[in-house]
Amino acid sequence: MKMFKKITYLIVLITNISFANITLPSVFSDHMVLQQNDDVKFWGWANPNEEVVIVPSWSDKNYKVKANNQAYWEIKISTPKAGGPFNIKITGYNEIVLNDVLIxxxxxxxxxxxxxxxxxxxxxxxxxxxxxxxxxxxxxxxxxxxxxxxxxxxxxxxxxxxxxxxxxxxxxxxxxxxxxxxxxxxxxxxxxxxxxxxxxxxxxxxxxxxxxxxxxxxxxxxxxxxxxxxxxxxxxxxxxxxxxxxxxxxxxxxxxxxxxxxxxxxxxxxxxxxxxxxxxxxxxxxxxxxxxxxxxxxxxxxxxxxxxxxxxxxxxxxxxxxxxxxxxxxxxxxxxxxxxxxxxxxxxxxxxxxxxYKTYFDIVNGPLFNGITINNKSITVHFDNDEGLYFSDKKIALFEIAGENKIFHLAKVKLKNNIITLSSKEVKSPKYVRFAWGNTSISNLFNKANLPASSFTSE
The missing domain is CATH 3.40.50.1110 (SGNH hydrolase)
Structure with missing residues (x-):
C-alpha cells in the first residue's frame, strides 16, 4: 500500500511538473525584433498562479507576473532605443532564454x-x-x-x-x-x-x-x-x-x-x-x-x-x-x-x-484627384501633389468627360501651370470626369517626382 502511494505521488508530481513549464507563443523566439521606445507586450502560459520573471539584458529591472487560473499571463516591458543584440531571460519553474534579440x-x-x-x-x-x-x-x-x-x-x-x-x-x-x-x-x-x-x-x-x-x-x-x-x-x-x-x-x-x-x-x-x-x-x-x-x-x-x-x-x-x-x-x-x-x-x-518617421522630405505620391470645377462647357480637374504635372505621352488620351447621362467621351486636354482643363464637342454640359478608366489603362500623367496619377472617376 505504501509503495502504491509513493508511485501515485510520483505520477502526480511528474504530471504537475510537465504542466508547470512556461511556454511562449512562436512569435517570441531567438532573432526577433521588438518595437523600440515602447511598452511591448509579452505573454504566454504557465501553471496557474505560477510567478513568471522576465529579465531583459538592456535593463536592470525584473518584470514579474503571475499566471491566472486559465494558465495565461501577460505583461508589458519597456524597450530602449534601437540596438542590440540583447537576450531575455524568462524564468518560472523552468527557464527560457531568448538570444540575439534586436530593438x-x-x-x-x-x-x-x-x-x-x-x-x-x-x-x-x-x-x-x-x-x-x-x-x-x-x-x-x-x-x-x-x-x-x-x-x-x-x-x-x-x-x-x-x-x-x-x-x-x-x-x-x-x-x-x-x-x-x-x-x-x-x-x-x-x-x-x-x-x-x-x-x-x-x-x-x-x-x-x-x-x-x-x-x-x-x-x-x-x-x-x-x-x-x-x-x-x-x-x-x-x-x-x-x-x-x-x-x-x-x-x-x-x-x-x-x-x-x-x-x-x-x-x-x-x-x-x-x-x-x-x-x-x-x-x-x-x-x-x-x-x-x-x-x-x-x-x-x-x-x-x-x-x-x-x-x-x-x-x-x-x-x-x-x-x-x-x-x-x-x-x-x-x-x-x-x-x-x-x-x-x-x-x-x-x-x-x-x-x-518624418526623416524624408521629397514628394512620395503621384497626382491624386481632389475634385472638379465646372466652367460652362469645360471642366477643370484639381489634383493634390500637382507640382510639375506632365504627360509622358501626349498622344494617349485617357481623360473622358460626360454630361448628366453619364455617357463618356474622350476629352480634349489643356495643361497649363499644373492646371488641367477638359472639353469635348460631344459633351455640351459636362458634369463628370474619369481618367485611365480601364482595367489595362496605364496612367500617363506624372508630377515632378515622376510618380503616376491614380485612375479615378468623379461619378
Missing part, C-alpha cells in the same frame, strides 16, 4: 500573392538582389499558411536573420521596404512579419463579426465563390495567421491585395473595415500603407480591375494615417504578378519615412 521597427506585411511573392518566384534583377541580401539587422517572421474557423492562440512561424537564402524565400516587397527604411533610419533593426496568401480575398483577413454585423460586407462575402488555392470564407486567415500575434507591438502595417476582389462593388468599405478592425484589435491607430493593384487584363466588357483601383483611392478619403502607392508605371498589363518589386517596396517605405 528596432516592426512592420506587419500582409495581403495576397504580390505581397507573398519572393525572389524565388522570379523578380527583376533577382539573381543580383539575392546575392547581396545579407542584412543581419533585418529579420523576417514568415507565417505559414493555415486557416481556422475560430481565433487561435498560436501560429506556425519563426524569426530569421535576413541572409541571401532567407530573402530568396521571403516577401520581396517587404524586403525592399525594410532595406529602404534602413537607408534613412541609419541601420535601425527592421522586423518584417509576413502573413500573406496568394489568391485570397480581403474578407478572410479580418474578424468574422466585423463582416457578419455589416450588411454591405456580409453581402459581398456571400458572393465569394470557393477556389482551390485558398479559403474564401470570412476570417479564416485572420483567425490563424493574424489573431495569434495581435498585441505584438508593431510600428505599422503594409497591405498588397485586391486582385482577388475584382468584381466587388464596395471594396473600399471592405478595406476600411479591415484597417479599422486591426487597429481596434491592437488598440493602436498605427499607419496603414497599401499598394494600389496594377493594371491587368481581367477580361473585356467590365471595369472590375479599375473599380478596385478607384475603391482603394477612396479609402484615403475616409481613413486616417493611410497611404497608397500607385505602380502602374512599373507593371505590365499582361502579368498579374509584376516582377519589378523594388520600386513597390521603396515607395511604401518612402511613405513611412515621410508620414511616420
Amino acid at each position: 528596432g521597427e516592426v512592420w506587419l506585411c500582409s495581403g495576397q500573392s504580390n505581397m507573398e511573392m519572393s525572389a524565388a518566384w522570379g523578380i527583376k534583377n533577382g539573381v543580383e538582389e539575392i546575392k547581396n541580401a545579407n542584412y543581419s539587422n533585418i529579420r523576417f517572421f514568415n507565417i505559414s499558411k493555415t486557416s481556422a474557423t475560430s481565433p487561435q492562440n498560436d501560429l506556425k512561424g519563426n524569426w530569421q536573420v535576413c541572409t541571401s537564402e532567407v530573402m530568396k524565400n521571403s516577401s520581396a516587397v517587404a524586403y525592399f521596404f525594410g532595406r529602404r527604411l534602413q537607408e534613412d533610419l541609419k541601420d535601425v533593426p527592421i522586423g518584417l512579419m509576413v502573413a500573406a496568401w496568394g489568391g485570397t480575398p480581403a474578407e478572410i483577413w479580418m474578424p468574422e463579426n466585423v463582416i457578419k454585423e455589416n450588411e454591405i460586407l456580409n453581402n459581398a462575402a456571400n458572393k465569394l465563390q470557393p477556389v482551390e488555392w485558398g479559403p474564401t470564407e470570412p476570417a479564416r486567415a485572420y483567425n490563424s495567421m493574424i489573431h495569434p500575434f495581435v498585441g505584438y507591438n508593431i510600428a505599422g502595417a503594409l497591405w498588397y491585395q485586391g486582385e482577388a476582389n475584382v468584381g466587388a462593388v464596395n471594396y473600399d468599405k471592405t478595406l476600411e473595415a479591415l484597417i479599422n478592425s486591426w487597429r481596434k484589435k491592437w488598440e493602436k491607430d498605427f499607419p496603414f500603407y497599401y499598394v494600389q493593384i496594377a493594371p491587368y487584363n481581367y477580361g473585356k466588357d467590365h471595369f472590375g480591375g479599375v473599380e478596385i483601383r478607384d475603391a482603394q483611392r477612396k479609402v484615403l478619403e475616409n481613413v486616417s494615417k493611410a497611404g497608397m502607392v500607385v505602380i502602374s508605371d512599373v507593371s505590365p498589363t499582361d502579368d498579374i504578378h509584376p516582377k519589378d518589386k523594388k520600386p513597390v517596396g521603396e515607395r511604401l517605405a518612402n511613405l513611412a519615412l515621410v508620414k511616420h
Whole structure:
C-alpha cells in the first residue's frame, strides 16, 4: 500500500511538473525584433498562479507576473532605443532564454500573392538582389499558411536573420521596404512579419463579426465563390495567421491585395473595415500603407480591375494615417504578378519615412484627384501633389468627360501651370470626369517626382 502511494505521488508530481513549464507563443523566439521606445507586450502560459520573471539584458529591472487560473499571463516591458543584440531571460519553474534579440521597427506585411511573392518566384534583377541580401539587422517572421474557423492562440512561424537564402524565400516587397527604411533610419533593426496568401480575398483577413454585423460586407462575402488555392470564407486567415500575434507591438502595417476582389462593388468599405478592425484589435491607430493593384487584363466588357483601383483611392478619403502607392508605371498589363518589386517596396517605405518617421522630405505620391470645377462647357480637374504635372505621352488620351447621362467621351486636354482643363464637342454640359478608366489603362500623367496619377472617376 505504501509503495502504491509513493508511485501515485510520483505520477502526480511528474504530471504537475510537465504542466508547470512556461511556454511562449512562436512569435517570441531567438532573432526577433521588438518595437523600440515602447511598452511591448509579452505573454504566454504557465501553471496557474505560477510567478513568471522576465529579465531583459538592456535593463536592470525584473518584470514579474503571475499566471491566472486559465494558465495565461501577460505583461508589458519597456524597450530602449534601437540596438542590440540583447537576450531575455524568462524564468518560472523552468527557464527560457531568448538570444540575439534586436530593438528596432516592426512592420506587419500582409495581403495576397504580390505581397507573398519572393525572389524565388522570379523578380527583376533577382539573381543580383539575392546575392547581396545579407542584412543581419533585418529579420523576417514568415507565417505559414493555415486557416481556422475560430481565433487561435498560436501560429506556425519563426524569426530569421535576413541572409541571401532567407530573402530568396521571403516577401520581396517587404524586403525592399525594410532595406529602404534602413537607408534613412541609419541601420535601425527592421522586423518584417509576413502573413500573406496568394489568391485570397480581403474578407478572410479580418474578424468574422466585423463582416457578419455589416450588411454591405456580409453581402459581398456571400458572393465569394470557393477556389482551390485558398479559403474564401470570412476570417479564416485572420483567425490563424493574424489573431495569434495581435498585441505584438508593431510600428505599422503594409497591405498588397485586391486582385482577388475584382468584381466587388464596395471594396473600399471592405478595406476600411479591415484597417479599422486591426487597429481596434491592437488598440493602436498605427499607419496603414497599401499598394494600389496594377493594371491587368481581367477580361473585356467590365471595369472590375479599375473599380478596385478607384475603391482603394477612396479609402484615403475616409481613413486616417493611410497611404497608397500607385505602380502602374512599373507593371505590365499582361502579368498579374509584376516582377519589378523594388520600386513597390521603396515607395511604401518612402511613405513611412515621410508620414511616420518624418526623416524624408521629397514628394512620395503621384497626382491624386481632389475634385472638379465646372466652367460652362469645360471642366477643370484639381489634383493634390500637382507640382510639375506632365504627360509622358501626349498622344494617349485617357481623360473622358460626360454630361448628366453619364455617357463618356474622350476629352480634349489643356495643361497649363499644373492646371488641367477638359472639353469635348460631344459633351455640351459636362458634369463628370474619369481618367485611365480601364482595367489595362496605364496612367500617363506624372508630377515632378515622376510618380503616376491614380485612375479615378468623379461619378
